[in-house]
Amino acid sequence: MGPHMTTNGRRSAGRRVRRLCCLMTVAALSLGTALSFPSSRPASAASNGLWSVFPTTLPGQAPREFFHPVLQPGKAYKDTVAVANYTAAPLTFNLYAADAFNTSGDGLSLRRRTDIQTDIGKWISLPYDELTVPARSETFVPFTILPPPQASPGDHVGGIVAEQTQGTTSHSGSVPITVVQAVGVRVYGRVVGPLHPKLAIRGMLLSAGASAAAVFGAGVSARVTFTITNSGNTVLSPMATVELSTPFGTAARRSLPINQLLPGNSLKYAWGFPGVSAYGHLKAQVTVTAMGAEAVGSASAWVLPWGLIVIVVVALSLVGLLLWRRHRRDHPLPSPVHVGDSSGADAPASHSGDLVGAAGDRHAATGEAAEKPQDPVDRG
Numbered sequence: 001m002g003p004h005m006t007t008n009g010r011r012s013a014g015r016r017v018r019r020l021c022c023l024m025t026v027a028a029l030s031l032g033t034a035l036s037f038p039s040s041r042p043a044s045a046a047s048n049g050l051w052s053v054f055p056t057t058l059p060g061q062a063p064r065e066f067f068h069p070v071l072q073p074g075k076a077y078k079d080t081v082a083v084a085n086y087t088a089a090p091l092t093f094n095l096y097a098a099d100a101f102n103t104s105g106d107g108l109s110l111r112r113r114t115d116i117q118t119d120i121g122k123w124i125s126l127p128y129d130e131l132t133v134p135a136r137s138e139t140f141v142p143f144t145i146l147p148p149p150q151a152s153p154g155d156h157v158g159g160i161v162a163e164q165t166q167g168t169t170s171h172s173g174s175v176p177i178t179v180v181q182a183v184g185v186r187v188y189g190r191v192v193g194p195l196h197p198k199l200a201i202r203g204m205l206l207s208a209g210a211s212a213a214a215v216f217g218a219g220v221s222a223r224v225t226f227t228i229t230n231s232g233n234t235v236l237s238p239m240a241t242v243e244l245s246t247p248f249g250t251a252a253r254r255s256l257p258i259n260q261l262l263p264g265n266s267l268k269y270a271w272g273f274p275g276v277s278a279y280g281h282l283k284a285q286v287t288v289t290a291m292g293a294e295a296v297g298s299a300s301a302w303v304l305p306w307g308l309i310v311i312v313v314v315a316l317s318l319v320g321l322l323l324w325r326r327h328r329r330d331h332p333l334p335s336p337v338h339v340g341d342s343s344g345a346d347a348p349a350s351h352s353g354d355l356v357g358a359a360g361d362r363h364a365a366t367g368e369a370a371e372k373p374q375d376p377v378d379r380g
Contacts, residue, residue, distance in 0.1 A: 031289055043140075046185050050087055051133070053162050053185040056080040056140055064374040067187040071156075074149040081185060083131060083162050084138035092132045093162040095141065097124035100157040100186065102265040106258045110159045110184045120158035120189050131162065145189060153193020154233025157262050159184040188235070196230030199288050201297035203268075206284040208276070208303045220303055222273040224284045228258070228295070236261050238290035246282050251276045264369065291380050 042063040047052035055064040056079075067075045068304040085091045099121035111117060125144045133139045143160065157211050161184035169178045204226040237260055244252040252273045261267060276282070283300045 001168050012208075021177050025271055039095050041082070045084075047084075048181055048183050050085075050181075051091055051093075051183060052084045052086070053160060053183050054082055054084075055185065056082050066185065069145060069187070069189050070086060071145060071147045071151070071191045073147050073191060075147070077145040078142065079143045079145075081160050082138050082140050083133050085133040085135060088135050090132055090134050092165050093158070094165055095126055095129060095131045095162055097121045097126060097143070097160050097187075098158055098184070100159055100203075100262060102260075102262055104267070106260065106267055108157070108262070110161055111210070113161070113163060117158075120145065120147075120156040120187060123151075123156075123189075124158065124160065124187070126160070129371050130165070135155065145187070147189075147191055151191045152233065153191050154195060154282050155263055156189045156191060157186065157187070157235065159186045181355045183355040194230045195234050195363045197234045197236055197291060197293040198230070199238060199290060199293045199295040200229045201226055201286055201288060201295045202229060202266075203227045203285060204284075204297040205297045206282065206299035206301045208282060208301050220276050220282075222252070222276045222282065222284070222301075223270060224273070224286070224299070225268075226286050226297060227266050227268045228261065230261040230263050233263050233294060235263065236290040236293060238288045238293070239267070240286065240288045243287075244273055244276055245285070246277075247280055250280070266376045267355060328339065 029135050041052070041054055042065045047053075055067050067079060067081075069079065071077055076356045083093065083095075094113055095116065096113045097120075098113070099117050099119045100108050100110055103109050111121060123145050125146065127142060131141065133141060147156075161182050163182035164180055167178040167180035169176050203225070207223045207225075208220045213263070222244055224244075226242075228238065228240060230236055234286070236258075238258050239255060239257060241253070241255045243250060254271060254273070256269075258267065280303065281300060282303045283298060286297045288295045
């Protein structure tokens with residue numbers, strides 16, 4: 001009995017050891033498969049956790065995050081893109097090239113597969129439209145970029161996208177919603193030729209919100225709206241600065257770095273400035289600068305505290321009235337002169353003097369009659 005029990009114990013222990021070895025072997029194979037991806041994949045590769053798309057790297061080269069091809073009009077450029085599947089099942093993708101565009105907040109996005117591509121997304125040729133990548137592996141896809149002979153010099157930005165063919169469907173009430181995920185890698189193509197970095201500011205407006213407190217001189221809420229356009233042929237990363245000023249100096253200031261603004265694209269901004277102390281004329285100036293490019297725009301508005309102005313006008317009017325009354329009291333006007341009839345008994349004294357003067361004139365006209373008579377001569 002004892003030996004039989006010992007034999008069974010040995011067999012049981014042997015089975016546990018073999019099972020443990022099998023588990024270790026599976027774990028090692030799984031780890032080996034997970035680590036089988038080449039080290040050329042950049043740490044910042046475009047990925048959603050399930051799959052990623054990134055440029056391949058030649059031996060001896062550093063991993064690339066994006067494609068930066070230098071293109072010649074009419075000449076083909078060849079490269080390879082990698083699509084990696086991190087899941088435990090094969091994944092099938094729609095593979096396509098697309099043009100890039102700016103989104104709000106200076107982000108970048110790629111056009112949808114069903115959109116019409118007009119720039120570098122049209123120049124990129126892929127060998128197939130659909131790709132299946134096995135579980136926990138990656139597939140290398142060659143592609144060609146062929147700019148047309150009349151391709152304009154400068155930067156042309158697009159990307160290569162791996163889009164899942166079967167989306168995930170959920171329900172919002174009775175309405176089914178299908179979400180299709182896509183991952184793309186950017187292609188920054190530069191067609192050789194002269195570069196012209198250029199910026200423009202359009203549609204600039206300044207508004208000052210009135211409030212009950214602002215009517216009596218409190219701060220106002222200013223809002224500056226403007227659109228920045230890359231009117232050149234290079235990708236720019238400008239710095240935008242908005243400054244509000246009054247006749248008394250700078251009232252507010254704000255700056256914002258813009259990540260990437262693609263040629264021909266525009267970004268619209270609306271910035272609010274609460275509590276701006278503005279009396280009279282308020283001016284907003286937007287300055288956008290980048291490497292070799294600058295643009296300036298301005299707008300103005302009148303900010304008048306009408307309630308405070310009315311109070312000041314009324315107060316000044318009351319002060320002026322009081323001062324005028326005091327002046328009248330301290331400097332009265334002279335009494336008026338009444339002119340009466342010269343033949344009346346109550347003729348003014350000044351008229352009596354006039355009559356005396358007139359009588360004297362009459363005596364002077366009679367000559368000797370007006371002289372005093374001489375004393376008689378003593379003839380004794």
